[in-house]
Amino acid sequence: MTKSVLSFRDVSLTYPARLHERKAAARTVLSGIDLDIASGEFVSVIGRSGSGKTSLLNLAAGFLTPSAGTITVDGIAVTGPGADRAVVFQDDALYPWLTARDNIAFPLKLKGIATTERRRRADALLQLVGLADAGDRHIWELSGGMRQRVGIARALAAEPRFLLLDEPLGALDAMTRSRMQAFLLTIQAASGTGALLITHSIDEALLVGTRVVVLAPDPGRIASEIRAPFSSDLLSGASAADIRASAAFKTLQADLTGLIHSLSSEDAAA
Ligand SMILES: Nc1ncnc2c1ncn2[C@@H]1O[C@H](COP(=O)(O)OP(=O)(O)OP(=O)(O)O)[C@@H](O)[C@H]1O
Ligand SMILES: [Mg+2]
Structure with a gap:
């Protein structure tokens, strides 16, 4: 398959005011998002509930249109859902x-x-x-x-050129989930697609992602983007338990946990 890139350029999303609700003001839930997902990449997105993860995925899928900025696949604007981008939701x-x-x-x-x-x-x-x-x-x-x-x-x-996954493994028991993570990676590597995985699990984000994107809330922004080196180990047969036990994994996990907590307390203090 030829290489493709799904790109967000300075994308913002404002949901319109809901006139029938008491809090009727329009709400900006994503702001200034710059993100590229290329074929073969596995980008994990984490961030606390309400930080705009699903909104980001719905934009990539073409279910929503950005309020500002552009979303393109290989330079061509995304104007709606398309067979080049497949979506898997949490409830199948x-x-x-x-x-x-x-x-x-x-x-x-x-x-x-x-x-x-x-x-x-x-x-x-x-x-x-x-x-x-x-x-x-x-x-x-x-x-x-x-x-x-x-x-x-x-x-x-x-x-599809891109697989867009919104917490697809959230409802599974730990053992099945772990098997499915390895399975997802294998499928993605075999099919050569670019993947965007939304998850609440820092562990999962680090294990399967080639990159991990952290969203800060209100409005959702990219607070950090790190490279994660572990998925290639998992693909070449290393056990998830051994990877998790490694110093490199523990360090990144602690960094990400600290970052997400600091973003939440910043928010609580505001
Ligand atoms: N259709 C909509 N109209 C208005 N506001 C919306 C709509 N969809 C989502 N929102 C609001 O946008 C914000 C971001 O929602 P979103 O679903 O993207 O968050 P999330 O990060 O996926 O959260 P979770 O982890 O709980 O799934 C929330 O405050 C939500 O209430
Ligand atoms: Mg969501």
Whole structure:
């Protein structure tokens, strides 16, 4: 795949006043965001609740339009949702009446791809996410972790250039989550996409991100952006436990924890 870049340039977002609410003032939730996500990069975004993470993702997806600044893919302005940017939400939003295979094939149907080809591609994706035997199962016959994998496979079906992930692993138990982190990295490396991952977990952000972006709240701004070197170790087979135990990981984790706390107390003091 050719290299692509998703770019935010001096992006601000103001939600309009809600006239039916008592606090009717317009609200600026993101301000002066400059961010690039290139193919092969895995950018984690952390920040406390309400700092604008989901708003940032919705802008990248094209569900929202910036109030100022520009968002582009390879220099071309994003004007709405597109098959080049796939979104995976925390609650998987799969179609419960369809099988796992038909959920994955659904975007291909929308693209007008013929039935046999859809089936071939959906089966290849099922294989990729480790669900080769589960294609005929309905969504309600799958565990939460399996559903998330179907959701990710469906997102990959349209062969997006960018994967936009809003806390996709938040509802999973620790062990499944850890497995899914390694899985996400493998998929992203294999597909060559650029990924934007929103998470509440500093640990997760550091483990899978090639970069970690910290949002400061009110209005959401990029307070810090650090390079994280651990995902390549995880990809080449190092255990997450060993990585977490390393001095380098502990140092960055302490730095990020301190930073997020200082941003919150700054806010509380205001
Ligand atoms: N459609 C909307 N209209 C008005 N305000 C909104 C809208 N969506 C979000 N907001 C406000 O924008 C701010 C940022 O919200 P956002 O959902 O982006 O935060 P977040 O960082 O994703 O939070 P969380 O970690 O809780 O998911 C919040 O104060 C929220 O109330
Ligand atoms: Mg959110």
